[in-house]
Amino acid sequence: MSLDFSTGDPRFAVDRPALIARLSVVLPADALLTVEEDLRPYECDGLTAYRCLPSLVALPENEAQVRAILRICHELRVPVVPRGTATGLSGGATPHPDAVVVSMARLKKILRVDPFSRTAVVQPGVRNLAVSEAAAPYGLYYAPDPSSQIACTIGGNVAENSGGVHCLKYGLTVHNVLRVRGLTIDGESVEFGSAALDAAGYDLLALINGSEGLLTLLTEVTVRLTPKPPLAQVVIASFADVRRAGEAVARIIAAGIIPAGLEMMDKKAIHAVEPYVKAGYNLDAEAILLCESDGTPEEVAEEIVRVVEVLDNSGASEIRVSQSEVERLRFWAGRKAAFPAVGRVTPDYLCMDGTIPRKRLADMLEAIEALSRKYALRCANVFHAGDGNLHPLIMYDANQAGELERAVAFGAEILELSVRFGGTITGEHGVGLEKIDLMAEQFASGEIAAFHRLKAAFDEDGLLNPGKGVPTLARCREYTLARAGTAPVTFVAPKS
Amino acid sequence: METHLADFIKDTAEGREADAILRACVHCGFCNATCPTFQLLGDELDGPRGRIYLIKQLLEGRPVSEKTQCHLDRCLSCRSCETTCPSGVNYYRLLVIGRGLVEQRVPRSLAARATRLLLTEAVPRRWIFAPSVRVGRLLRACLPAKLAEKVPDIVTAKPWPRPAAHRRRMIVLAGCVQSTLTPNTNAAAARVLDRLGIALFEAPGAGCCGAMRHHLHAKAPALDDIRRVIDAWWPHLENGVEGVVMTASGCGAHVRDYGVLLRHDPAYAEKAARIAAMTRDVSEVLASEQEALSRLLRESGTDRAGRRVAFHSPCTLQHWQQIRGVVEGLLAAAGYRIVPIADAHLCCGSAGSYSISQPLLARQLRDNKLAAMTASAPDVLVTANVGCQTHLQSGGTTPVRHWIELIDERLNGVC
Amino acid sequence: MIDTLETLTENWADRVAETADRGGTLAIRGGGSKAFYGGPELGEPFDVRANRGIVAYEPTELVVTARAGTLLNDLQAALAEQGQFLPFEPPHFSDLATVGGMLATALSGPRRQAVGAVRDFVLGVKVLTGTGEILSFGGQVMKNVAGYDVSRLMAGSLGTLGLILEVSLKVLPLPAAEKSLRLTMDESGALDRLNRWAGQPLPISASAWHDGVLTLRLSGAVAAVAAAQRTLPGDALADDEATVFWSSIREQTHAFFAGDAPLWRLSLPSAAAPQALGATLIEWGGAQRWWRGGDAQAIRAAGAVVGGHATLFRATDAMKAEYGVFQPLSGPLLRIHRKLKHAFDPRGVFNPGRLYPDF
């Protein structure tokens, strides 16, 4: 089968043989993939519904090679799609038919761990968990802990401004990164942030966090390390109905408690993970809450008493407190493996990422239940409840015609509702390809136009990760008309 | 994951099995994080998620070349990815199916075939392997470094216990490689079990368990190996022998799979399944005798306790047999101090014949493993499989031993 | 009120567009409490205080939304009533300080090293751009990655990217307990200790060293503060004495800040060695260091060499003009700055030269 480039963007007229010839000079043979057999496994990230065969894949192993690739692509007007380890759930690293996918997975050196200044300098392909492992001997760790932390890269984390189960108390990626070195599309080095707590000029570091690979390619990151609390304990509360669980979340915060983590799983999620982790979750519960407390033993004891009291008053049917570090980790293991574990009960799922005010959690759960009936698709719920960040996992079977389309429409309704509840379409997974149309739900054309101008300040020709993050204005108009009922809705068609 | 299997395989038993495995994968990438080859090479194609995709392409009827073959060859079959996968993807089964198909479609070079032949034919045969090692040892000084490190030292075994009239008897596999390279392992196991009132013996004629040929896709000869083992053991098992003890986790993992491997052989299916069920790793046997063992340890005068031990758990123990923490528990109970080693889930690169077919990767993995094991300067390095033991040994000067020898020393003193 | 305020901001939008059309410039001004900070105020004064009031405050959501002209004092009083606060402890420098000015200057107080800066608590903004458009970014929820993070970009932009109309902030419950300790120690000893302590799970929420005296503040759960007080050296300060002290640091009423000598702010890696450049006051565990006087070039270089930067915080206009207020930017960064300015304020209406002389 030959590669079909006819679907590419007319803006990019890529001379592929010339590109290959140029890249082969700057990359070793095993660092440039050019044939379909090798390229196909790169066609998607963690969002498998959206796929696209890349033109080429480059696997640089140092910054000089990355720079050389960018220079060539910039000169030849070839788009570039940065990629970490492709655990992304919004299609941020999904290839573009004209683009070179630049995989950063080989830049995985931990350059420095400095316990005295509590910082680590790492290459972008270093896995999130590897940073904490390297810091552990010093009693330190890297606080943001996305559930994918075993596999996702720091570069990807910065690009998505990833959160984790402990970010209610310890912040998102943007709160834990001090400095980022990047390369602009023309291969020029830029530094955002500094070795200090702030930098001169605009806060570009904040802007780079969550920019989804659209502004620069990140080549080095300095992260802040946090001292490990002497003790952490997690309370698991079971509830006989989800509404109560949702309300308990709001009550904990209302009581002035900021737990280290506050997560929720509903029955379908519990049933999916329990066989894998054997955490001992209550299989009869309609929902469980995991509420973590950390600090000195006295502090933890004090907080746990208060948490248990609130949970008790909120109608929890069973409350357990982890009695050892091993047990605590087991309780969390289930939460962290929740998405893929759902793969045990369904061939495919779409993971939504809306964020809403906490007080609407219960309403949202009920709405999702109703939508689940409407679309005749099951949905498991896993929430970063403390932040109001929802991850409904819409289960579908990609091999059944029409199911994906139904799942996409189901998801869109959830996200529209998130916006209506005063929230956002994405809390931490990014817009990527997946939610690009829904941006029009949340932003008017003025903001979208401003985003495009902002992008142009970094990448005038729009070569970095084209088609992601921000919709074209034309596309926004189309979508808005469609939602108003005057034109048919067309979502980004997942390609097979 | 969405799949569209091609007609040639869609409706076969293998096709249906492969499809179910593919569909279970949700492409989360967790497995890549614990895959030794992905960690070294950083290419999606050299990690489980990519290999699954390569096999999917193959099953969907897309063309396949030596490129796919190369990435599948690089897989160590360590199954670390399966331990990690929350979605329960049976990667190894899919790999076996995929490799089988690739083998049919992509011809190998003459040299590659010759190496494979040598491995499938010579190593499992004790009468060829043992003398070759001896000759190799004599010549090692003249060999190039790369080959010389492949020629292992021969350790002489301490004596087996004198035959005792124990009521309880168990079979231990002599094994093809182990009996030549590390004969003290079975001897030590026998001495330890002897103290526990269990007589251990090697049944003559069993030979190789078949794992070596199996992993090199020599399907029929591999099954013949199994039948020969069964024939050698069966009379004893019918005659009141309690079970089979494995001292090499690689062989153990394979023997435990006998039932599945011979399920279509009417003459052997039942026996194979029974043997698989009666087989336990020596660590499991000891753990079930923990009480008696603790008593003996208390009584034993020789106290080498407090020594710091780095234990490399072979993939065939921790991932294939999912036995984790048992050996560590036994050693700790015997008074040894287990030092934690980084990336303990990673393969040491031995992986059957891998060190011969993929020498570069095998050496990198070995050196990384040795570095991790020796990071906190332990007194002893141990493992639980002869392959890992000799492979690790080839990379360093500190002796690498089987952990059972440490228990033996505590119970029976150093001879 | 809402209606009239909406009309007000629409009128403002017209005024901005009209100013741009005739090539004019506007100097945005709230309470003027931080007018001394940054470059000179050039352009027609534009008083934005009429746009004030708290738009929404839900203590259980930990979010407050206020119009930019709201007095910082009023906002903080409303939060205090519910037992909550702005964790980054913004300095006021005058009772007239507004919420907009707080965001535009992005100055944070003593608690910064422990909890984060202004930008870390910004959830959303509404701004009036240089083309007279009213745009909203971010929102009122804890996590939001839809679109670029323009809200945080506004923090510290000194009004050069647009006129801030409204801001949503994350707030937190007030700590249950607080205690300050004082001990004598030389500068290098203090820097060493501060860094070591920061690597341990201690509830240190503020630190200040000056003239051989180190003052620490502990905040958090009653048990945590008590436990830390037992492990850390130093004598406890009386509560009101402590309040006065930390306020004097935050508001720069401490004797160190008195007088006319130029005041430099060095933002450095906390572990940077002591810099022998003149009289010093150290905050943020070593990450913020104040200098009086000293050789401007040497100070700038000292900041850069350890990976930080220096700001000429208070000085005469002449001195600011000579040395620039902020650390000069590298070529590529300066280009990005110019283009960003252009993206939001293409005709350069707002606060020209307030951040950097060239835009």
Ligand SMILES: Cc1cc2nc3c(=O)[nH]c(=O)nc-3n(C[C@H](O)[C@H](O)[C@H](O)COP(=O)(O)OP(=O)(O)OC[C@H]3O[C@@H](n4cnc5c(N)ncnc54)[C@H](O)[C@@H]3O)c2cc1C
């Ligand atoms: C099971 C599962 C659980 C998850 N849980 C969470 C969670 O709890 N919280 C959370 O926030 N996310 C979560 N995610 C989403 C995902 O893991 C994160 O978005 C992660 O940060 C992506 O990292 P990555 O290395 O895989 O990046 P990729 O997926 O490869 O890329 C993500 C984006 O970053 C860009 N990018 C990557 N590297 C660079 C670079 N060096 N320079 C510039 N741009 C770059 C890409 O272009 C793309 O737009 C989860 C995903 C899975 C599969």
Ligand code: SF4
């Ligand atoms: S961990 Fe499992 S589900 Fe995830 S990519 Fe690997 S095999 Fe697939």
Ligand code: SF4
């Ligand atoms: S079996 Fe081992 S080497 Fe092979 S894909 Fe799985 S983890 Fe990687």
